[in-house]
Amino acid sequence: MEAHLLAPLLGATPPPVPFIALLVSGGHTQLLLVQGLGDYVLLGESVDDAAGEAFDKAAKMLGLGFPGGPAIARSAESGQPGRWRFPRPMTDRPGLDFSFSGLKTFTLNTANSLKPLTDQDRSDIAHAFEEAVVDTLYIKCRRALEETGANHLVVAGGVSANLKLRERLDQALNATVHYAP
Incomplete structure (x- = not known):
C-alpha cells in the first residue's frame, strides 16, 4: 500500500x-x-470490512458481478435518488475509524425485503449503497483534514x-x- x-x-x-x-x-x-x-x-x-470489499459483497448480493465497485457504479447510474437512505456508519461519533459491515447487512436486508428484485430495485439499492459509502469516506476525510490542519x-x-x-x-x-x- x-x-x-x-x-x-x-x-x-x-x-x-x-x-x-x-x-x-x-x-x-x-x-x-x-x-x-x-x-x-x-x-x-476500518474495524471490519474495507470499502472495496463492501462494494464487492454488495454487488454479489444484488447479482451485479465482479469487480463490485464498477458494477455498483454502473447500476447506480439508473438508480432513483431518495428511494432509500442507507446509514453512514460511524459518522455520528468522534474518531476516524470506518465500519462497512453494517452497511452490507442493511443492503442485504433491503434486497431481501423486495425479492424478487427488479432491475430498477437493483439500481436503486446500488445508488443508495454507493451514496452511503461515498458520504462516509467524504465525512471522514473532511474530519481528518480539519483535525490535522x-x-x-x-x-x-x-x-x-x-x-x-x-x-x-x-x-x-x-x-x-x-x-x-
Missing part, C-alpha cells in the same frame, strides 16, 4: 507534506497523516477510481485532492 500512497509524489505537482492520505481498496480503508517518506501516522482504519488529500487504491467519490471530494472539500495514477 505504501506504493499507492507515494505514487502521487512522482507527479508533476506532488502534494506538500504533511498531507492526509485515504487508502481505499478491497483490502484496506485507512486514513494516514503523511509527514514525510516513511513517516506516517495512522489516524483511522492539512490542506492536501491523497486518495489511492482501487476505490479511488469511483467517479462519485472523486466528484464529491473535489467539489466539497476545502483542500487540494490528488489521486494516484
Whole structure:
C-alpha cells in the first residue's frame, strides 16, 4: 500500500507534506497523516470490512458481478435518488475509524425485503449503497483534514477510481485532492 500512497509524489505537482492520505481498496480503508517518506501516522482504519470489499459483497448480493465497485457504479447510474437512505456508519461519533459491515447487512436486508428484485430495485439499492459509502469516506476525510490542519488529500487504491467519490471530494472539500495514477 505504501506504493499507492507515494505514487502521487512522482507527479508533476506532488502534494506538500504533511498531507492526509485515504487508502481505499478491497483490502484496506485507512486514513494516514503523511509527514514525510516513511513517516506516517495512522489516524483511522476500518474495524471490519474495507470499502472495496463492501462494494464487492454488495454487488454479489444484488447479482451485479465482479469487480463490485464498477458494477455498483454502473447500476447506480439508473438508480432513483431518495428511494432509500442507507446509514453512514460511524459518522455520528468522534474518531476516524470506518465500519462497512453494517452497511452490507442493511443492503442485504433491503434486497431481501423486495425479492424478487427488479432491475430498477437493483439500481436503486446500488445508488443508495454507493451514496452511503461515498458520504462516509467524504465525512471522514473532511474530519481528518480539519483535525490535522492539512490542506492536501491523497486518495489511492482501487476505490479511488469511483467517479462519485472523486466528484464529491473535489467539489466539497476545502483542500487540494490528488489521486494516484
